[in-house]
Amino acid sequence: TQLLEQSPQFLSIQEGENLTVYCNSSSVFSSLQWYRQEPGEGPVLLVTVVTGGEVKKLKRLTFQFGDARKDSSLHITAAQPGDTGLYLCAGAYNDMRFGAGTRLTVKP
Amino acid sequence: EAGVAQSPRYKIIEKRQSVAFWCNPISGHATLYWYQQILGQGPKLLIQFQNNGVVDDSQLPKDRFSAERLKGVDSTLKIQPAKLEDSAVYLCASSWDGGTQYFGPGTRLLVL
Numbered sequence: 001t002q003l004l005e006q007s008p009q010f011l012s013i014q015e016g017e018n019l020t021v022y023c024n025s026s027s028v029f030s031s032l033q034w035y036r037q038e039p040g041e042g043p044v045l046l047v048t049v050v051t052g053g054e055v056k057k058l059k060r061l062t063f064q065f066g067d068a069r070k071d072s073s074l075h076i077t078a079a080q081p082g083d084t085g086l087y088l089c090a091g092a093y094n095d096m097r098f099g100a101g102t103r104l105t106v107k108p
Numbered sequence: 109e110a111g112v113a114q115s116p117r118y119k120i121i122e123k124r125q126s127v128a129f130w131c132n133p134i135s136g137h138a139t140l141y142w143y144q145q146i147l148g149q150g151p152k153l154l155i156q157f158q159n160n161g162v163v164d165d166s167q168l169p170k171d172r173f174s175a176e177r178l179k180g181v182d183s184t185l186k187i188q189p190a191k192l193e194d195s196a197v198y199l200c201a202s203s204w205d206g207g208t209q210y211f212g213p214g215t216r217l218l219v220l
Contacts (some may be wrong), residue, residue: 004150009113009220018151040213040214041211041213041214042112042199042201042209042211042212042213042214043151043211044198045208045209045210048208062140071121088150088151090150094164095156095164096151096153096209097153098152100148100150101149101150
């Protein structure tokens with residue numbers, strides 16, 4: 001079983017729609033990171049959250065770290081085709097543990 | 109600033125053959141990581157180096173996988189002999205101080 005469970009596994013939406021993806025665990029993390037990975041490339045770091053309850057915004061992306069530092073969410077407003085990719089969360093445990101990712105497709 | 113370089117980008121081999129991957133981290137980055145990403149899964153850490161020393165290799169299948177970073181810069185990851193289940197993307201990442209990791213494009217391995 002994965003230490004970090006991401007949902008949904010797949011998401012296909014139309015341009016302009018809003019969406020939220022989730023990253024959940026029963027373990028507490030000292031920090032949690034979100035990455036985006038495009039086909040044929042390595043993951044690229046989007047954000048690191050450290051404090052329980054923390055909210056960070058990156059343009060149309062809003063990241064929230066749960067109060068208990070066990071879960072996180074990523075909300076995208078007015079999705080664009082350029083947002084298409086695999087969104088991975090990773091938690092600092094003994095080492096960095098990744099979830100399986102949410103594969104997002106935004107159709108024009 | 110140049111990113112993490114990996115080669116080859118693609119490799120197809122038959123089971124029981126050997127294969128080696130090469131990684132050149134970002135200049136000045138002391139920490140280097142090798143990850144295995146199987147299709148449909150997130151990256152799994154295989155080994156972490158700090159300069160030329162191993163920090164964590166607890167998830168490296170040591171009966172067939174080996175890695176080295178002799179001069180604390182470039183690194184190679186070897187599989188000998190390969191199995192079908194080794195088909196995956198092998199990602200190398202580096203960080204300056206164990207913080208933010210920068211990933212290379214990966215080597216896509218197919219074992220037939």
